[in-house]
Amino acid sequence: MALLLTVFFVLLLISVPVFVALGGASLAYTHFIGNLPDFVVLHRMVGGVDSFPLIAVPFFILAGNLMNSAGITNRIYDFATAAVGWLRGGLGHVNVAGSVIFAGMSGTAVADAGGLGTIEIKAMRDHGYPVEFAVGITAASSTIGPIIPPSLPMVIFGVMANVSIGQLFAAGFIPGLMMALCMMIYVTWYAHRHSIGRDARFRWGVLGRSFVRAVPALMTPVIIIGGMGTGAFTPTEGAIAACAWALFLGFVVYRTLSLRRFYQISLNTIETTASVLVIVAAASLFGWVLTVTQVTAQFTALLLTITDDPLMLLLIINIIILIVGCFMETIAAISILVPIFMPSVLAVGIDPVQFGVVMVLNLMIGLITPPVGMVLFVLSRVANLSIERTVKAAFPFLVPLLFVLVLISAIPGLTLYLPTLWYR
Known part of the structure; x- marks a missing residue:
């Protein structure tokens, strides 16, 4: 156990890629301590990604x-x-509303920040908003992406924890809308305090025309969520349906995609998918070694000696995940922490679906906290702002996010109502 954890943390500290740290530490154990054939490493890694739900990742x-x-x-x-x-602080509300809609399409916070973020920050700058406020609300609203389905982190959690991905998706609706509501309340308060007015007049005609132009795009979450909710297809098949619809919009409806551009998009997708799956494969091996060495059992026993109260245990786990999220990428953190925490969570009767949403929201907060907040780095480039100013801009928006985190941790019904209604 000492060899395993020492090699892992040393490799992380010297900035070795996470999947190498996971695989290297596991290989050190299997080769020097476990006296197992080296092919066991490959067998466990391949087994970790040999999962039908993971097909949803590239799509x-x-x-x-x-x-x-x-x-x-x-x-x-x-x-x-x-x-x-037309609301006070209009473009701040637009920022949040746009992220809620886009969340039903992308499933990742970085895609939201890099896509809508570019448009939103420029528009807010042009309307005289402080650039720090524009960057802060963009960073915070992008975290809604993986909470409202579809969600790439929830797919990974579902695979690692053997939990229904459909139920995880359903569980994210209410927390995601709560996040949006809390952020809009903060925007309203900020607008009143700094005397920010409205950025548009409410006109039914403009709303109708913009809605008609956006209907094909707005159909994307309807197709994905409606199809899964009615049982027409699984989350994996929903991902394929989303791709088919996006291709139809790009090539036929809007005619904004070319074969050359589609080729570049495909290459980017392959690169991102490979990086995700290699982390999942290495983490599956690492999780197996943790189980073999009884690390998970001993950690569970340690936590249960501290408390067996579900709420108190969830508070302790929240603090640990928040700290880990500041230093580790989301997919890697989920892949590593799920095998460690799930036995404790199940032992005290916490619903794994609730825990999945709590963990993903925790790690989304990590995306806008230093030193490894990916959204911060994306928006720093988009806004041409120093990383220090970007961090400072995002800091006030941690308050509404942490408030929602506390609520969904303390009140299981906020996450479990829709899964119970639809699936149980």
């Missing part, structure tokens, strides 16, 4: 890339502006 990534490249984000932004731009 959700491809769907998000296609949405960003097919002119869909502009239509979503125009519709959001017509719908909520």
Whole structure:
């Protein structure tokens, strides 16, 4: 156990890629301590990605890339502006509303920040908003992406924890809308405090025209969520349906995609998918070694000696995940932490679906906290702002996110109502 954990943390500290640290530590154990044949490593890694639900990973990534490249984000932004731009602090509300709509298409926070974020920050700058406020609300609203389905992190959690991905998707609706509501309340407060007015007049005609232009794009979450909710297809098949619809919009409806552009999108998708799956494969091996060495059993026993109260245990786990999320990429963190925490969670009766949403929201907060917040780095480049100023801009928006995290941790019904209604 000492060899396993020492090699893992040393490799992380010297900035070795996470999958190498996971695989290297596991190989050190199997070769030097476990006296197991080296082919066991390959067998366990291949077994880790030999899962039907993981087929959804490349398709959700491809769907998000296609949405960003097919002119869909502009239509979503125009519709959001017509719908909520008339409120005080209008473009701040537009930012949040646009992210809620885009969340039903992309499934990742980085895609939201890089796609809609470019449009939103430029528009807010042009309307005289402080650039820090524009960057902060864009960073915070992008975290809604993996909470409202579809969600790439929830797919990974479902595979690692053997939990229904459909139920995880259903569980994200209410928390995602709560996040949006809390952020819009914060925007309203900020607008009143800094005397920010409205950015658009409410006109039924403008709203109607923007809605008609956006209808094909808005059909994407309807197809995905409606299909899964009615049982027409599984989450994996929903990802394929999202790609087919995005291709139809890009090539036929909007005609904004070319074969050359589609080729580049496909290459980017392959690269991102490979990086995700190699982490999952290495983490599956690492999780197996943790089980063999009784690390998970001993950690569970340790936590249960501290408390067997579900709420208190969830509080402790929340703190640990928040800290880990500051230093580790989302997919890697899920792949590593799920095997460690799931025995404790199940032992005290916490529903794994609730825990999945809590973990994903925790790690989304990590995306806008230093030193490894990927959304911060994306928006720093988009806004041409130093990383220090970007971090400072995002800091106030941690308050509404942490507030929602506390609520869904303390009140299981917020996450379990829809899964119970639809699936149980």
